[in-house]
Amino acid sequence: MNVAGSAREKKLAALLAELPAGLLLTAPEDMERYTRDWTGDHHGLPLAVARPRSTADVSRLLAFCSQNGIGVVPQGGLTGLVGAAVASTPRDEVVVSLDRMNRVRSVSPIDYAMVVEAGCILEDAKAAAEAQDRILPITFGAQGSCRIGGNVATNAGGFNVLRYGMTRDLVLGLEVVLSDGRVWNGLKLLRKDNRGYDLKQLFIGSEGTLGIVTAVSLKLFPKPSQIETALVGLRSVADAMELYARARRECSDLLTAFELILRGGIEIALAARSDFREPFETVCPVYVLIEASAGGRVDLRAILEDFLIGASDLVVDGAVATSRAQAAQLWLLREVMVEAQGRGGRYLRTDVSVPISSLAGFVDDALAALSASHPQALAVTYGHVGDGNIHLNIVPPVGMGDPADIEHLFHEAEMVIFDVVDRYDGSLSAEHGIGRVKQAAFLERVDPVSLDLAFRIKRALDPAAIMNIGRLLPSEETDERGDP
């Protein structure tokens, strides 16, 4: 008799008996689309996939799982980049997909706020806000697939953080189902509320380890009537940082994006699309994509052009978009670069941050260290300058096919990058979180007091130890560092 098999079948039978019909998928072919994330690097077969329709469904499910010790993996749009939203096959976990809880509950233009269910796709939430002449500013490449609950659980950043902040800065309130099934209703529209601990902050960025977010109230902003976009070429990252400092002074809060791309990234985009041309005549080592936006009473174009003319000691060449289509083309260059960087294969992703004042030094030192340690690997460097956040990604040399060699390269290159991050007192994850992928490096660096506090919070909110076990924090049952 297969004991493991029968334990799995018993759990499954109990789940099916407890939960309303139509809530669970259990056939492997039905569960397939919930088993693999965007990277393709992480996949796992769950015990079942639950697709709740309501907060009450989530509550009933978690109460049952907690009473029966069944592990739970909250899942949004599967675009997370640290392997935290797919099941770990040996654990017999239940994936809880929020994809059916995708309603926009309300948009209040006067409150500059909206309430959406956690399974709402970010792009749909943005469209609902725009329909009321407001914007939800969270913006990044995966916005057509990721879901609001995932954005909250990862505290997503993106292009507009320098003006509007991270997701954490945009959340007014949350509705969360706790691991024991109780519903915490913290779904407020209040801008100011000093009644004790700000509990919602615990769940933002918690990577599904403390509860399931079922709804979110979010801050909205006036929809800008003007948006100006420019791509400029520069001599060095240090010049890009000087340009940023001046832009903050001269364009102040009108700046919405300031994206750094090293020449290698532009070449990747040009190679990927035969219809792409050099953005302007001069080939530069460093490029910056600048976006500014404003309401109707400001001559935004004049501000941006005057600023760029005044910075002619730094700007080698550049193009200011004269239409929305041209602006979209400039952004497409960046998007295609991100998609094409791995040449269709695996690549190492990093999302580190350092103080803004150290960014140029960090990039120079990290690239020098990588070219000394791994001269054959291709480093693709881009990032959000205003947030001190750099993606320094590593593509294996052409011809390196053995997965073990690639894994070894990634491990070593990551250590080289993280060592430089440590020297600059930076963070090994500015955006994507820890999940399974960054756990070992995180545990090597986290101070004991922070780790102790994190475990206390975890035990208090998830006493049955069912929520996303082995992601972010190691499981306490064993001494494991990471999931099987």
Ligand SMILES: Cc1cc2nc3c(=O)[nH]c(=O)nc-3n(C[C@H](O)[C@H](O)[C@H](O)COP(=O)(O)OP(=O)(O)OC[C@H]3O[C@@H](n4cnc5c(N)ncnc54)[C@H](O)[C@@H]3O)c2cc1C
């Ligand atoms: C092309 C691309 C570009 C990206 N660009 C950026 C970027 O610029 N900035 C940035 O910050 N990130 C970026 N990301 C990663 C980003 O974290 C995710 O895209 C997004 O925030 C995750 O949302 P998701 O719905 O896909 O979550 P998933 O991948 O499904 O889940 C991510 C984590 O959240 C948990 N989770 C999901 N839903 C819930 C819920 N309702 N309650 C509790 N926990 C939950 C999961 O268990 C998991 O730990 C990018 C990803 C891609 C693929």
